[in-house]
Amino acid sequence: MMILKLGGSIITEKGAKTPTINNNNLKRIAKEIKNALNYQKTSKDFNNGLIIVHGAGSFGHPFASDYEIGKPFNGSEDLEKKKKGFSLTQSWVKKLNSLICDVLREENINSVSIQPSSFVITRNKRIEHANLDLINQYLETGFVPVLYGDVVLDLEKSIKMAVLSGDQIINYIAKKLVPERVILGTDVDGVFNKNPKKDYNAQLITELTSLKDLESMDATTNIDVTGGMVGKIKELLELAHIGIESEIINAECENLIEKALCGQKVRGTIIKKNK
Amino acid sequence: MMILKLGGSIITEKGAKTPTINNNNLKRIAKEIKNALNYQKTSKDFNNGLIIVHGAGSFGHPFASDYEIGKPFNGSEDLEKKKKGFSLTQSWVKKLNSLICDVLREENINSVSIQPSSFVITRNKRIEHANLDLINQYLETGFVPVLYGDVVLDLEKSIKMAVLSGDQIINYIAKKLVPERVILGTDVDGVFNKNPKKDYNAQLITELTSLKDLESMDATTNIDVTGGMVGKIKELLELAHIGIESEIINAECENLIEKALCGQKVRGTIIKKNK
Numbered sequence: 001m002m003i004l005k006l007g008g009s010i011i012t013e014k015g016a017k018t019p020t021i022n023n024n025n026l027k028r029i030a031k032e033i034k035n036a037l038n039y040q041k042t043s044k045d046f047n048n049g050l051i052i053v054h055g056a057g058s059f060g061h062p063f064a065s066d067y068e069i070g071k072p073f074n075g076s077e078d079l080e081k082k083k084k085g086f087s088l089t090q091s092w093v094k095k096l097n098s099l100i101c102d103v104l105r106e107e108n109i110n111s112v113s114i115q116p117s118s119f120v121i122t123r124n125k126r127i128e129h130a131n132l133d134l135i136n137q138y139l140e141t142g143f144v145p146v147l148y149g150d151v152v153l154d155l156e157k158s159i160k161m162a163v164l165s166g167d168q169i170i171n172y173i174a175k176k177l178v179p180e181r182v183i184l185g186t187d188v189d190g191v192f193n194k195n196p197k198k199d200y201n202a203q204l205i206t207e208l209t210s211l212k213d214l215e216s217m218d219a220t221t222n223i224d225v226t227g228g229m230v231g232k233i234k235e236l237l238e239l240a241h242i243g244i245e246s247e248i249i250n251a252e253c254e255n256l257i258e259k260a261l262c263g264q265k266v267r268g269t270i271i272k273k274n275k
Numbered sequence: 276m277m278i279l280k281l282g283g284s285i286i287t288e289k290g291a292k293t294p295t296i297n298n299n300n301l302k303r304i305a306k307e308i309k310n311a312l313n314y315q316k317t318s319k320d321f322n323n324g325l326i327i328v329h330g331a332g333s334f335g336h337p338f339a340s341d342y343e344i345g346k347p348f349n350g351s352e353d354l355e356k357k358k359k360g361f362s363l364t365q366s367w368v369k370k371l372n373s374l375i376c377d378v379l380r381e382e383n384i385n386s387v388s389i390q391p392s393s394f395v396i397t398r399n400k401r402i403e404h405a406n407l408d409l410i411n412q413y414l415e416t417g418f419v420p421v422l423y424g425d426v427v428l429d430l431e432k433s434i435k436m437a438v439l440s441g442d443q444i445i446n447y448i449a450k451k452l453v454p455e456r457v458i459l460g461t462d463v464d465g466v467f468n469k470n471p472k473k474d475y476n477a478q479l480i481t482e483l484t485s486l487k488d489l490e491s492m493d494a495t496t497n498i499d500v501t502g503g504m505v506g507k508i509k510e511l512l513e514l515a516h517i518g519i520e521s522e523i524i525n526a527e528c529e530n531l532i533e534k535a536l537c538g539q540k541v542r543g544t545i546i547k548k549n550k
Contacts, residue, residue, distance in 0.1 A: 083385045083417060091376055094369070094388060101366055110358045113369060118393035121409060131406065134396060137428050141435055142358060153412050160416055 001049035008057025036261030059096035185251025190269030209274035276324035283330025311536030334371035460526025465544030484549035
């Protein structure tokens with residue numbers, strides 16, 4: 001089984017102030033996924049099965065940020081405001097998930113939406129409990145479960161609600177379901193020693209085994225600008241330490257997702273255990 | 276806590292061949308719910324809390340029926356077809372749920388969508404397992420969880436998938452969470468001894484304690500025509516036998532839902548235990 005992350009910056013116009021889908025990317029990537037699934041069926045190297053996790057991009061971040069979901073609330077009025085923001089954010093990320101599942105189905109992929117806020121609860125913003133039996137059952141039946149960054153209830157009384165990132169979902173399900181490959185499609189080639197969008201001398205780090213690799217390169221401050229890359233890497237390093245490798249690739253480059261899902265080596269950063 | 280069912284025939288144009296919402300009903304009912312919630316806050320008689328469950332109407336039935344979800348599949352080709360139908364049906368009922376949650380939120384009700392196919396599994400079309408802790412937690416935080424008729428995985432190997440009706444959801448959650456009141460908003464005044472849409476002599480049955488009440492009135496054959504009323508009654512009689520009363524009322528009549536949620540006695544059929 002493989003896990004594929006589609007970053008919010010790929011499937012939505014992340015800078016947009018209102019929810020805006022990136023239909024070109026989405027339709028192209030859906031075709032690439034379909035091609036890869038067809039290839040996997042013809043090859044004995046693949047234990048069929050794919051879970052897709054997508055980010056929220058402009059369908060989630062503006063609302064979660066406006067209403068400060070995940071920050072401590074200050075009195076009952078603030079709590080009411082945050083609850084309204086929770087309801088609003090949940091609704092928009094669900095709409096994004098609908099759009100994505102529909103485009104996948106147009107490519108004859110039997111997508112099944114899995115809503116995190118229906119079965120996940122966090123404590124201090126980390127998943128406390130989530131039963132994955134149903135996801136396993138969907139996989140066994142031949143569906144492609146599609147999860148996503150969502151807002152969820154949190155057991156910490158000072159916040160009550162939290163933002164659950166797609167990256168944390170990947171961390172959690174990869175630990176429990178042990179995929180053969182974890183592929184993260186982003187809008188950059190991988191992890192760089194400097195911000196590649198600002199510095200043309202930036203070098204791609206092809207292998208990463210600890211956050212110290214980054215610190216020694218003075219890369220973390222730049223990286224944080226490009227969509228919370230450090231948070232992403234921390235989730236992936238946890239997986240690397242228990243032997244699950246993952247790779248960050250550029251989903252804006254045509255066919256890279258398809259190639260990666262077909263088991264080919266492509267340009268990107270592999271997050272792996274230090275030998 | 277109360278449970279309110281909004282029938283698919285109320286919130287959608289059930290006879291429509293393509294998914295069509297009944298916006299007039301939906302907006303009016305959302306206002307009635309908001310009024311009732313406001314009233315409940317001012318009264319000590321109410322242990323605040325509301326769960327809404329809605330049917331699928333024209334957003335679900337045409338697809339589930341076309342693809343025969345819940346019927347045994349005949350070979351792998353038929354299974355593939357049913358999986359496609361499952362994906363399609365799940366997508367449409369989710370869209371209906373989005374619309375309903377949005378209209379509720381426009382009335383400042385902090386609706387939270389709960390997707391049954393994300394946490395419920397059936398065996399032979401009856402719920403085998405569903406963890407309701409999260410729903411309880413949403414209620415305690417002051418949200419209004421909104422569940423709905425959905426397609427779900429089924430453990431019976433000959434069918435693999437099933438249609439989960441809103442009525443079965445109500446049966447399951449009422450047994451576990453023991454609401455003070457269960458109200459079902461339908462497009463008829465309640466249960467009649469004859470089909471009220473065809474026979475103007477039909478009499479409303481104001482109290483029902485067993486299916487024999489119906490059989491003795493030769494009412495079941497007529498009733499089946501009006502939206503699977505017998506199936507609904509069976510679910511509710513199970514609740515009645517463990518002491519949970521429910522009432523079927525006409526949600527097309529203005530203010531009936533509001534009055535019922537405010538604890539008033541309104542025209543309808545009460546399903547209760549035989550004393």
